[in-house]
Amino acid sequence: MDWLFGRQTPTFLICVLFQLTAFPGKCKLVVKQPNRTLTGQMKKLHFVQTRGTASAIFVLIFTNSQLSAAQDAVGRRLTMEALALERKAEQNRELRERLLQLKKERNAIILAHYYQRDEIQEVADFRGDSFLLAQKAAATDADVIVFCGVHFMGESAKILAPHKTVLVPDERAGCPMADMVNPIGLRELKAKHPNAKVVTYINSSADVKAETDICCTSANAIKVVNSVDSDEVIWCPDKNLGHYVAQHTDKKMIIWEGYCNTHDMLTVKDVVEMRAKHPNAQFVVHPECRPEVVEMADFVGSTTGILKYCKESDCKEFIVGTEDGTGYQLRVDSPDKTFHFASKFLVCPNMKVNNLKKVVRALETMQPQIYVPEDVANKARLSLERMLLVK
Numbered sequence: 001m002d003w004l005f006g007r008q009t010p011t012f013l014i015c016v017l018f019q020l021t022a023f024p025g026k027c028k029l030v031v032k033q034p035n036r037t038l039t040g041q042m043k044k045l046h047f048v049q050t051r052g053t054a055s056a057i058f059v060l061i062f063t064n065s066q067l068s069a070a071q072d073a074v075g076r077r078l079t080m081e082a083l084a085l086e087r088k089a090e091q092n093r094e095l096r097e098r099l100l101q102l103k104k105e106r107n108a109i110i111l112a113h114y115y116q117r118d119e120i121q122e123v124a125d126f127r128g129d130s131f132l133l134a135q136k137a138a139a140t141d142a143d144v145i146v147f148c149g150v151h152f153m154g155e156s157a158k159i160l161a162p163h164k165t166v167l168v169p170d171e172r173a174g175c176p177m178a179d180m181v182n183p184i185g186l187r188e189l190k191a192k193h194p195n196a197k198v199v200t201y202i203n204s205s206a207d208v209k210a211e212t213d214i215c216c217t218s219a220n221a222i223k224v225v226n227s228v229d230s231d232e233v234i235w236c237p238d239k240n241l242g243h244y245v246a247q248h249t250d251k252k253m254i255i256w257e258g259y260c261n262t263h264d265m266l267t268v269k270d271v272v273e274m275r276a277k278h279p280n281a282q283f284v285v286h287p288e289c290r291p292e293v294v295e296m297a298d299f300v301g302s303t304t305g306i307l308k309y310c311k312e313s314d315c316k317e318f319i320v321g322t323e324d325g326t327g328y329q330l331r332v333d334s335p336d337k338t339f340h341f342a343s344k345f346l347v348c349p350n351m352k353v354n355n356l357k358k359v360v361r362a363l364e365t366m367q368p369q370i371y372v373p374e375d376v377a378n379k380a381r382l383s384l385e386r387m388l389l390v391k
C-alpha cells in the first residue's frame, strides 16, 4: 500500500478503489510486489492513467487479469526451476559419491582443464592448464587417468603415459584449432623450409606432433621458441599465439593460419564496450585472441598466467579475455574480486561437452579410452618430452 499511496495521483487511486470494490476477487494489489514482470505491467498503468478515468478502469481490469496469469506463470516457472535445481544438486551428490568409490576401485586420477564445467572442476584431483595437466599425466602413479578436457589433451596424456589407461568423458570433445593442421600439409611446409625447426602448440593431433621437433603450450611458447637451435621456426597451428610469440623472439616465424574459434571471436568493440561499463577494471587476455585485442590488454598470459596475475594483483576488478570456465578458479582464488568476461561468446562448446555424469560413466564402463598407434606415439612423445625439459 505504501507504493500505491506514496506515488499515485488521486485520479488513479479513485480508479483503483473503484475497481477493488467492483471486482473484489480480481484486483489483488499485486502491483506492490517487487517482481520484474509486475513492474512491466505497472508501467502500463502509469501510461493509461493519463487518458482519463474510463479507460483507466478498463485497462486496469484487463491488466489485472493479465497480471494474475503472468504471476501464475512466473510462480510456476520459479517452482519448476527450484525443483530442477534441487534435483540436479541431489543427482550431483549421488554422482560425486559414486565417483569417489570408483576412483578408489580403479586407482584413478581425475585431471580437469580450467575450461571444464564447474561440476567437473569441483571433483578433479588436479585442475590446470594444458601444461600443468601434461606434467601431472606424465608423473602420476595412478593406473587410470580420466582426462577432462578435449581430445588432444587425452592423447597427450596417453603419449606421455603409454602404459596407463586414459579415459575421456566424451570422445566427441575435440578442438577445432587442432583440426586446422594435418601431417601432410605440415610435411609440405617443412619441405619448403628445410632449415626450420617445427614448434607445435600442444593443441594438435598426435600425427602432427609426430612431425614436430618440440611442442609448447601457451604457458611456455616464448621460452620454447627461443630454445630451438635454428633461426627459422615453423609455427603451428595458432596464428594468434604465433603472432604474439613473434613479438618476443628474434627467430623468423613461419606461421600456420589456424586459430581458436572461441578466443578469436573476441573483438576490439567488445573490449571497448566492457571498458566503458567497468572503468576501474583491468583487462587480462589470453594470447589465443586476435593481435589487435591482445594489444589492448593490461596483462597478456596463458590461463595459468591470468589466474596468477589476478590473484596477486591489487586490482579488485577484471575484464577477462579467455574461456569462461576459468571463472571457477578465479573465484576460488579471489572471492573478494569481481570478474567480468569480456564477451558472452567466450565459451568453448567442445570443453562443455563433458559433464559429471559422463565422468562417472567413463569410470564405470572404462570407456571411451584413448589409443595412439605405437609408432606415432613414439615420435610424438619426443616432441612432448623436449617441451617438458625446457626450463
Ligand code: 13P
Residues within 6 Å of the ligand: 128, 129, 130, 131, 175, 203, 217, 218, 219, 260, 288, 302, 303, 304
Ligand atoms: P592453455 O591451457 O595453455 O592456457 O590453453 C588454452 C586452451 O585453449 C586450451 O584448449
Ligand code: SF4
Residues within 6 Å of the ligand: 115, 150, 174, 175, 176, 177, 178, 203, 260, 261, 262, 263, 323, 348, 349, 350, 351
Ligand atoms: Fe580448442 Fe579453443 Fe576450445 Fe581450447 S578453447 S579447446 S583451443 S577451441
